[in-house]
Amino acid sequence: MTNSIALLLMSHGTFAHSAMKSAELIIGKQENYETVGIDVVDDVDALEQEMMEKVESLDQSNGLIILTDIIGGTPTNLASRLLQNSTTILVSGLNLPLVLDVCMNRQMNLDSVVGSLEAAYAQGFTIRTVTDVMGGEEDEYSL
Amino acid sequence: MTNSIALLLMSHGTFAHSAMKSAELIIGKQENYETVGIDVVDDVDALEQEMMEKVESLDQSNGLIILTDIIGGTPTNLASRLLQNSTTILVSGLNLPLVLDVCMNRQMNLDSVVGSLEAAYAQGFTIRTVTDVMGGEEDEYSL
Numbered sequence: 001m002t003n004s005i006a007l008l009l010m011s012h013g014t015f016a017h018s019a020m021k022s023a024e025l026i027i028g029k030q031e032n033y034e035t036v037g038i039d040v041v042d043d044v045d046a047l048e049q050e051m052m053e054k055v056e057s058l059d060q061s062n063g064l065i066i067l068t069d070i071i072g073g074t075p076t077n078l079a080s081r082l083l084q085n086s087t088t089i090l091v092s093g094l095n096l097p098l099v100l101d102v103c104m105n106r107q108m109n110l111d112s113v114v115g116s117l118e119a120a121y122a123q124g125f126t127i128r129t130v131t132d133v134m135g136g137e138e139d140e141y142s143l
Numbered sequence: 144m145t146n147s148i149a150l151l152l153m154s155h156g157t158f159a160h161s162a163m164k165s166a167e168l169i170i171g172k173q174e175n176y177e178t179v180g181i182d183v184v185d186d187v188d189a190l191e192q193e194m195m196e197k198v199e200s201l202d203q204s205n206g207l208i209i210l211t212d213i214i215g216g217t218p219t220n221l222a223s224r225l226l227q228n229s230t231t232i233l234v235s236g237l238n239l240p241l242v243l244d245v246c247m248n249r250q251m252n253l254d255s256v257v258g259s260l261e262a263a264y265a266q267g268f269t270i271r272t273v274t275d276v277m278g279g280e281e282d283e284y285s286l
């Protein structure tokens with residue numbers, strides 16, 4: 001028993017894997033997660049089997065959150081096949097604000113984590129121009 | 144002359160590089176871009192020099208868009224030093240919907256592309272549960 005929500009990250013290429021590794025640079029090593037990367041040449045049946053084996057290796061007793069790169073592609077379509085019960089949630093738009101929010105709240109219950117994701121995603125987007133930095137201040141160097 | 148907006152992607156670890164490679168799996172090889180990955184142990188002065196050299200290698204005659212992983216970290220703080228003029232824009236929250244939107248519109252003028260990013264980002268986020276897939280339909284297999 002890990003006492004944390006299981007995570008599955010799926011994407012084209014190595015994007016999902018790199019996202020988790022980058023998150024771990026900031027918040028430390030994570031457990032109870034798997035990643036699946038999909039290339040153009042991959043066989044969908046073999047990929048589904050890989051996905052299933054990885055999901056079954058996770059402790060899903062606290063639920064499963066699947067993060068995928070983008071709606072409409074093979075990773076999200078394949079991942080949707082895992083939506084078989086109310087404790088599995090699929091979220092697309094995978095970026096570092098989402099991954100960090102999920103990872104830092106994995107000990108909470110599934111509904112609370114899912115409820116925080118939309119705000120974490122919205123707050124994760126900013127546009128800056130030269131006029132925003134004319135004051136010269138920087139954000140904190142938190143890494 | 145490339146006739147496309149220059150792109151710089153910056154992140155912790157290999158996340159930014161992987162994002163671009165995953166985008167290229169979907170829309171084909173891109174040009175006039177560079178990526179910078181930052182590890183905990185890196186020397187900030189050396190990183191700034193790497194960033195500067197990569198930026199100078201780009202054709203910025205149509206502007207420069209910098210995509211970074213998350214506000215408040217070294218990649219975004221370093222990238223902010225590049226905001227020296229009105230044709231350089233920094234966007235944080237790097238994900239595949241953002242990268243694809245930028246890449247598919249790089250021939251447009253800078254203001255038009257920047258204007259499309261917020262909507263692309265917002266539309267890139269979805270949450271799905273078992274009730275969303277009970278009809279059994281899948282999205283198109285566009286890859």
